[in-house]
Amino acid sequence: MKKAILSFLCLMGSGTFFSPATAQSPYIAKVVEFRPAPGQFVNELPEYESGDTEETMRAKAEEYIAHNNKNMISLGGYGGYVVVAFDHTIVDVPGVCDFKISGNAFYADANPRPDAPLGGSCEPGIVMVAYDRNRNGQPDDDEWYEIAGSEYEKKETLKNYSITYHRPAPDHVATPHPDNKFLNDTTYIRWNDNRGITSYMPRNTFHAQSYYPEWIKDDSLMFTGTRLADNGIDESGNGTYFVLYAYGFGYADNRPNADTLSHIDIGWAVDSEGNPAHLPGADFIKVYTGVNQYNGWLGECSTEILGMEDLHIDAVMSDIHENKQHVCNLYPNPVKTHLIVESNEACLIEILSLAGNRILQKKIEVGTNRIDMSGCPVGIYLAKIGNKSYKIIKN
Numbered sequence: 001m002k003k004a005i006l007s008f009l010c011l012m013g014s015g016t017f018f019s020p021a022t023a024q025s026p027y028i029a030k031v032v033e034f035r036p037a038p039g040q041f042v043n044e045l046p047e048y049e050s051g052d053t054e055e056t057m058r059a060k061a062e063e064y065i066a067h068n069n070k071n072m073i074s075l076g077g078y079g080g081y082v083v084v085a086f087d088h089t090i091v092d093v094p095g096v097c098d099f100k101i102s103g104n105a106f107y108a109d110a111n112p113r114p115d116a117p118l119g120g121s122c123e124p125g126i127v128m129v130a131y132d133r134n135r136n137g138q139p140d141d142d143e144w145y146e147i148a149g150s151e152y153e154k155k156e157t158l159k160n161y162s163i164t165y166h167r168p169a170p171d172h173v174a175t176p177h178p179d180n181k182f183l184n185d186t187t188y189i190r191w192n193d194n195r196g197i198t199s200y201m202p203r204n205t206f207h208a209q210s211y212y213p214e215w216i217k218d219d220s221l222m223f224t225g226t227r228l229a230d231n232g233i234d235e236s237g238n239g240t241y242f243v244l245y246a247y248g249f250g251y252a253d254n255r256p257n258a259d260t261l262s263h264i265d266i267g268w269a270v271d272s273e274g275n276p277a278h279l280p281g282a283d284f285i286k287v288y289t290g291v292n293q294y295n296g297w298l299g300e301c302s303t304e305i306l307g308m309e310d311l312h313i314d315a316v317m318s319d320i321h322e323n324k325q326h327v328c329n330l331y332p333n334p335v336k337t338h339l340i341v342e343s344n345e346a347c348l349i350e351i352l353s354l355a356g357n358r359i360l361q362k363k364i365e366v367g368t369n370r371i372d373m374s375g376c377p378v379g380i381y382l383a384k385i386g387n388k389s390y391k392i393i394k395n
């Protein structure tokens with residue numbers, strides 16, 4: 001008996017253990033950084049008040065979108081971004097989407113023809129993920145990986161696009177549009193990009209507040225990233241009716257929240273060379289407005305965010321193989337009947353009781369394996385796969 005306890009303690013010492021799933025929240029725990037580009041909803045969503053700083057605006061953005069609060073923040077024009085953190089690592093369960101981002105995208109036609117392009121107000125944001133490799137809870141030295149959505153490989157998608165916006169001078173004089181009564185300043189926010197273009201974000205009559213983030217002290221703001229092709233089309237031909245079309249998948253605020261095409265798979269993450277990142281999961285998510293387009297009276301394309309959600313809070317990040325050799329995921333936790341084991345390697349799994357007794361031993365294959373635990377009493381078990389062990393809760 002002594003020997004059994006001793007070997008169990010050794011197992012405890014060498015294993016990787018996880019808190020019960022109930023301790024974790026599926027929603028955003030923290031806004032790490034909020035830096036919108038200029039835009040017609042900036043200084044309103046969230047509201048800027050005199051004296052606000054980068055920190056107080058970060059806290060306001062957090063109050064808006066963390067913990068399923070579901071208030072809306074706007075990232076402004078191209079490049080504006082928000083970085084959020086969760087209270088756990090969102091596990092990349094192989095082959096399925098792992099989290100969703102809620103925005104305010106909608107289709108103009110609620111019942112479109114099956115063959116019709118889906119459009120309305122779709123304002124796609126590029127999604128990036130980071131895994132907290134040094135486990136310090138901060139997105140510091142951790143590499144960011146882009147979610148390669150449906151447009152990633154297209155030639156119209158610009159990589160390493162940079163834009164700089166300039167705060168209007170205090171003595172700035174507005175230039176109203178000669179024909180469009182809704183645009184009261186066509187030279188409002190000057191911007192230039194790294195493709196040699198200089199242009200302006202106009203001001204419209206619907207939003208009278210400053211469009212440049214008031215709490216930012218710098219007189220210019222630079223953003224760099226991937227730029228998607230323009231998705232807005234003036235269907236009227238006379239500037240009265242713009243439709244902003246949805247891209248396929250892999251973007252924020254691009255598909256209505258109820259559409260599963262708004263869900264994101266961490267498995268789509270790629271490094272800066274476009275190679276699959278093979279992350280065990282994501283601790284931090286960044287979203288930035290991915291289109292640089294001004295759609296007449298509708299204003300600039302701006303990604304909006306209401307919240308994010310881990311789609312499988314019970315998934316267990318069981319094994320973190322930095323060498324990318326053996327990847328294994330176990331879920332759900334707690335287990336009701338079957339433990340699901342996704343493995344990229346054929347190997348043995350052993351289930352042990354807390355007393356160290358072997359309950360079962362089974363060979364698992366590459367892919368999805370279902371381990372029947374319906375005959376096991378409620379309690380805590382250890383799954384041993386290769387030289388790693390994982391805590392399993394059976395209820």
Ligand SMILES: [Ca+2]
Pocket residue numbers: 091092093094095096097098265266267
């Ligand atoms: Ca996945």
Ligand SMILES: [Ca+2]
Pocket residue numbers: 132133134135136137138139140141142
């Ligand atoms: Ca870190």
Ligand SMILES: [Ca+2]
Pocket residue numbers: 103104105121122123253302303304
């Ligand atoms: Ca939007």
